[in-house]
Amino acid sequence: MKKQAVKLEDVAAVAGVSKTTVSRVLNHRGYLSQGTIDKVHQAMQELHYRPNVIARQLFQQKTNLVGLVFPTVDNPFFAQLEAQLDQELYRQGYRVLMGNSQNNPEREEAYLRQLLNGQVDGLIVGAHNEGIEQYRDTQLPIVSIERWVSKDIPVVAADNYAGGRMATQRLLDDGCQHIIHTNYPHGLPSPNLERRRAYEELMQARHRPAITYEVNFDSTDEEKRAIFNRLFTEHPEVDGVFADNDTNASLIIQVARKRGRHIPHDLKVVGFDGANMTRTLLPELTTIQQPIDEMAKRAVELLQKRIVGEQATGSVQLPVKLIDGGTA
């Protein structure tokens, strides 16, 4: 425990005024004579004074920090989302405390335990773990993105169902007869399942089998490639794939090409997400684009309302858009 740092008291001493006055100068509050202001400023300069943020936070019971609890930032969707959240929060005067759970429930709990203890003014969550009770036990303002957490926590999500329909419909319109879908394993409480539901409903309406290959979010690329290879082996007739995210779509295309398939001639592929980075690196991918920036914006708006005490409940569903790449 060090304590050499110059503090408000030292400035006061040098300037020959009281701590209150220095505090007032610092916060532009109350009436000050210009002379005093100058003296104080000079003393601050002289001492290289830096107000201690923590002390202020303790007093104000406010940290101007918002926690972001997501699986990882090393992924096109989350990278853009977190960047945008950071951007929007910055505007509102908040800084961001990162809490990437790596899909590890222990880590998610560890973050929560700490964050809920007055460390942040609010939380935006989008991690994929289940059954974490702590979210219920708190008064902290929370908003969720693309994840159902508990019923009093508002969710901001894209219209996943519509997206699922668009993707499937596009493949059907393209004349695909055997369309396969990829998604998470059942059981994760994610609006992602709506993509699957839409696919299944549409296939059923056409009296066609709905086949979903399940892929864990945190499998390695190699494991995913293995699954997709299996897909083509088990279903050589497949002529259309609706992948639940662009990374999987990309891997499927790679695997298919290695197996001699030509895209879109032999096989059509539609992805999901349409994040900046994927659009830059893989513009030829046809995909359902989520309005990621808008989602971030809306989440921050909701959170801000909750923080100032307004009753922001209910969820927000944002429209998606089909981006024509060339793979479908």
Place this chain on the structure above:
Amino acid sequence: MKKQAVKLEDVAAVAGVSKTTVSRVLNHRGYLSQGTIDKVHQAMQELHYRPNVIARQLFQQKTNLVGLVFPTVDNPFFAQLEAQLDQELYRQGYRVLMGNSQNNPEREEAYLRQLLNGQVDGLIVGAHNEGIEQYRDTQLPIVSIERWVSKDIPVVAADNYAGGRMATQRLLDDGCQHIIHTNYPHGLPSPNLERRRAYEELMQARHRPAITYEVNFDSTDEEKRAIFNRLFTEHPEVDGVFADNDTNASLIIQVARKRGRHIPHDLKVVGFDGANMTRTLLPELTTIQQPIDEMAKRAVELLQKRIVGEQATGSVQLPVKLIDGGTA
């Protein structure tokens, strides 16, 4: 300023002991009778007590937070780097405060102003702005990644010079006669320039012109595409490109293909970075891979040393690796 939260004092009251005792139970310090411990625990449960992190931080003059100051997280290199830094810092008991400057000096300064005020225990920086003085003015432990900040701040970087040579050499070995390079505009104090220097030296040794097209980090994809189109118009003879990062490499390939070039037949391209996300989405890109995870690890080690007061100076340079994709 709210103050309903249950605090240590409330727990003490319910348990019928003093604040000191509760604090001791909380921190497993000193001698306590089992009876007291149980009573206190029960009171905590009953009241849903959560120790206030900020108060503890104020007392201890330690936040267990590390600030990350980088341009953005929405980019394959920085996404992986920040994810990995988060990972390593988590291990050491630190949480991460994000400070993405968006290449905006004002924002970088705003972050610094705040972070240097006791908000974090240390800083890892890699933003690209110049001339920010505040880094010098502080006692805070700082480590930099791929950026020269000031002479007492250690830098962790890849061996950019070797990387630049490898890339250029590879293109020469491939038989390229007209190799063009892309890089940042001159003036940014980045080890990135070493890539350019290596390219220029090697070209000069072969008595070939060294031509560098300058591309701003934060230009839009469209602006970048325009520059690369210009590149092909002004230098139709080009048969090899060494891009200073994989995103540019990808854009160059796209532009070239649109102009009817076949890769690698008509044009060979080598990128730089080799981040996970690029490897997943664009495995066919030949690139110089930086050891991103290792860089994160070393940076955290250095920072940790500085935080505990060891004299960690000097810089770390890590080897790079050529990844054979197929574009060169």
Place this chain on the structure above:
DNA sequence: CTGAAAGCGCTAACAT
């Protein structure tokens, strides 16, 4: 084994 009291650095009533 436990408690009283001081203090981390700052702010805001409430004086004057």
Place this chain on the structure above:
DNA sequence: ATGTTAGCGCTTTCAG
């Protein structure tokens, strides 16, 4: 226009 004082919630000497 400025100062005095109390206190944000916690930890830790120092006493007992």
